[in-house]
Amino acid sequence: MSEQNRRIPRATIRRIPLYYRAIEQLQRQGVQRVRSDRLSEIIHIPSATIRRDFSHFGELGKSGYGYSVSRLAAAFGALLEVESAEHIAIIGVGGLGRALIVNNFRRNPDLTIVVAFDIDPAKVGQSIAGVPVYAFTELAQRLPPGVHTAIMAVPSAAQAAVVPVLENAGVTAIMTFAPLPVQCRPTTTIRYIDLTSELQSLLFTARQREAQVAKVD
Amino acid sequence: MSEQNRRIPRATIRRIPLYYRAIEQLQRQGVQRVRSDRLSEIIHIPSATIRRDFSHFGELGKSGYGYSVSRLAAAFGALLEVESAEHIAIIGVGGLGRALIVNNFRRNPDLTIVVAFDIDPAKVGQSIAGVPVYAFTELAQRLPPGVHTAIMAVPSAAQAAVVPVLENAGVTAIMTFAPLPVQCRPTTTIRYIDLTSELQSLLFTARQREAQVAKVD
DNA sequence: AATTAAATGTGAAATGGTTAACAAACTATT
DNA sequence: AATAGTTTGTTAACCATTTCACATTTAATT
Numbered sequence: 001m002s003e004q005n006r007r008i009p010r011a012t013i014r015r016i017p018l019y020y021r022a023i024e025q026l027q028r029q030g031v032q033r034v035r036s037d038r039l040s041e042i043i044h045i046p047s048a049t050i051r052r053d054f055s056h057f058g059e060l061g062k063s064g065y066g067y068s069v070s071r072l073a074a075a076f077g078a079l080l081e082v083e084s085a086e087h088i089a090i091i092g093v094g095g096l097g098r099a100l101i102v103n104n105f106r107r108n109p110d111l112t113i114v115v116a117f118d119i120d121p122a123k124v125g126q127s128i129a130g131v132p133v134y135a136f137t138e139l140a141q142r143l144p145p146g147v148h149t150a151i152m153a154v155p156s157a158a159q160a161a162v163v164p165v166l167e168n169a170g171v172t173a174i175m176t177f178a179p180l181p182v183q184c185r186p187t188t189t190i191r192y193i194d195l196t197s198e199l200q201s202l203l204f205t206a207r208q209r210e211a212q213v214a215k216v217d
Numbered sequence: 218m219s220e221q222n223r224r225i226p227r228a229t230i231r232r233i234p235l236y237y238r239a240i241e242q243l244q245r246q247g248v249q250r251v252r253s254d255r256l257s258e259i260i261h262i263p264s265a266t267i268r269r270d271f272s273h274f275g276e277l278g279k280s281g282y283g284y285s286v287s288r289l290a291a292a293f294g295a296l297l298e299v300e301s302a303e304h305i306a307i308i309g310v311g312g313l314g315r316a317l318i319v320n321n322f323r324r325n326p327d328l329t330i331v332v333a334f335d336i337d338p339a340k341v342g343q344s345i346a347g348v349p350v351y352a353f354t355e356l357a358q359r360l361p362p363g364v365h366t367a368i369m370a371v372p373s374a375a376q377a378a379v380v381p382v383l384e385n386a387g388v389t390a391i392m393t394f395a396p397l398p399v400q401c402r403p404t405t406t407i408r409y410i411d412l413t414s415e416l417q418s419l420l421f422t423a424r425q426r427e428a429q430v431a432k433v434d
Numbered sequence: 435a436a437t438t439a440a441a442t443g444t445g446a447a448a449t450g451g452t453t454a455a456c457a458a459a460c461t462a463t464t
Numbered sequence: 465a466a467t468a469g470t471t472t473g474t475t476a477a478c479c480a481t482t483t484c485a486c487a488t489t490t491a492a493t494t
Contacts, residue, residue: 011481013421017414021396035441044398047441048483055443063442063489080417081424088416095319099312105413149420173423175416179238181261187430189423191415196322197234198408199305199392200297203366204230206390206406207298213404228451252471265453272473280459280472438493449482454475461470 012053018043019053020076026069035066082110087147089171090116091162092154093123093133096177100151101128113151114144119158136165143169152176163188229270235260236270237293243286252283299327304364306388307333308379309371310340310350313394317368318345330368331361336375353382360386369393380405 022042026034036047036054043050054060054067057075061067077083090097093116105111117136118124126133134142150171154162156178163182166174172188179194239259243251253264253271260267271277271284277292278284294300307314310333322328334353335341343350351359367388371379373395380399383391389405396411 008425009481014414014418016421017411017417018396020417021414037441042398046483048485049481051441051443052482059443061442062491064440064491065489066441080421086420095316096313099316100412102312105416108413108417111413111416148423149416151416172427173419175419179235187426189419189426191419193410193412193415194234195317195410196325196328197231197238198410199322199328199366199368200234200237200325201231202390202392202406202408203303204233204297206365208225209404209406210389226451254471263453265455266451268471268473269452276473278472279461281461281470283471436494438491440489440491442487442489444486444488445484447482447484450480452477452479454477456475457473459470459472462468464465464467 006056008056012056015045015053016076016079018045019050019072020080020082023069023072023076027073031069033066034069034072036061038066080110082108085110085112086149087112087114087144089114089143089147089150089166090131091118091136091150091152091166092158093118093120093126093128094153097151097153098128100153101131104129114147115142117142136162139165140169143171145170147171149173150175152178154178156180163190223273225273229273232262232270233293233296235262236267236289237297237299240286240289240293244290248286250283251286251289253278255283297327299325302327302329303366304329304331304361306331306360306364306367306383307348308335308353308367308369308383309375310335310337310343310345311370314368314370315345317370318348321346331364332359334359353379356382357386360388362387364388366390367392369395371395373397380407 022039025042036050039050040047057079060071060075088111090101090113093101097116101113101116104113113131116128116131116133117139118133119136121135123133124135148171150166150173152159152162152174159176159178159180160182163174163184167185167188174188174190175193176190177193177195179192179197182190184190239256242259253267256267257264274292274296277288305328307318307330310318314333318330318333321330330348333345333348333350334356335350336353338352340350341352365388367383367390369376369379369391376393376395376397377399380391380401384402384405391405391407392410393407394410394412396409396414399407401407
């Protein structure tokens with residue numbers, strides 16, 4: 001009864017979506033209750049970590065019983081605000097931008113890509129899976145009110161110029177696939193998805209492991 | 218002279234690619250030497266963290282001088298084995314797989330996608346940006362020797378069936394865009410890229426920040 | 435109602451990662 | 465050669481996160 005008042009650790013925040021996904025799955029399967037050690041099997045996170053994480057959001061479980069799946073679903077659904085759909089803009093309709101639009105976070109009706117922008121006149125005016133593509137220069141006029149989230153799939157060099165335009169249009173959350181750190185307002189939250197770095201560090205780890213194994217053999 | 222013998226922390230490993238990218242950039246600009254505080258400005262990592270990270274790989278710098286850019290380039294290039302190109306297979310030629318092939322980790326000639334596989338007969342036989350697409354059923358025969366790395370861009374439900382096929386064909390490093398934890402050999406290294414989770418946790422953080430600001434105002 | 439069994443929530447310890455601060459080492463200058 | 469100035473590499477402190485282990489609470493059973 002004290003943990004839920006404290007600041008929620010970054011590491012815990014990053015696991016919320018995993019919890020929500022597992023809970024959803026259990027609900028679809030008609031499971032009514034679940035213990036932390038069963039959740040642990042599903043998402044491969046130690047049960048102690050799960051219980052500690054959950055404790056930040058209140059006393060969700062009952063001793064000797066476990067957690068009510070519907071109660072968890074309600075709690076985590078509220079945390080992620082899945083009731084109110086988040087409308088998202090995509091900047092850059094290259095291969096990646098297009099793929100994201102077509103995919104559109106299937107299974108997550110609360111995440112909806114509603115509009116796209118590009119500087120290439122050949123792409124402007126198109127409609128991709130029902131999502132209109134407008135000229136980036138018209139972003140201020142074309143961005144629907146209430147859109148505070150953008151995904152950038154533009155060349156690294158273009159990124160720095162895009163961010164202030166988004167901020168002026170009211171965007172406060174940005175996910176970007178360009179790896180260069182960019183200047184932004186203190187009220188803007190940015191997340192970098194750096195696929196090249198992920199792959200390179202994965203390879204480093206894999207090679208290191210192989211060397212280990214070779215030594216042991 | 219003791220740090221370089223110890224195990225390299227996970228967190229440090231994940232930063233190696235960032236260091237390499239910055240060093241490459243400096244080299245292109247003709248910069249000969251660099252201090253840790255200058256690197257800090259470029260990649261937005263505290264200089265103390267940079268020096269500690271570097272110390273794991275030997276005494277790369279000189280007191281009162283800084284680091285020789287070419288020496289760093291050699292050291293980090295060796296860590297990432299950029300001299301010997303890594304050949305990569307893509308499994309799943311949907312929108313995302315196709316985008317990755319076309320992009321092909323530009324600027325990184327050491328990361329090369331050489332082959333793709335799909336179960337859709339309509340896609341098999343195509344060539345995308347010079348990369349041939351083969352039937353997934355023929356993977357064992359068609360995967361070129363020396364390919365130990367694969368990127369999976371397949372539906373979550375298909376993932377579990379793909380992994381053992383890859384492992385039998387000699388793949389030891391896998392990057393996947395499906396979020397479900399998958400069973401694999403202890404010698405296989407897997408990295409999950411979970412775009413939905415990233416977006417959801419980004420939104421959680423952004424909303425939390427807004428609530429903070431609202432309270433302060 | 436009392437007892438047994440079970441699983442949570444958390445204090446405390448362990449682990450992992452970051453950073454301030456500075457002695458030591460080197461460069462540059464006189 | 466000596467001195468002044470600079471920046472590394474590392475020690476020690478700090479902070480964040482994970483995990484153990486168990487008192488406590490609740491469910492289930494007799």
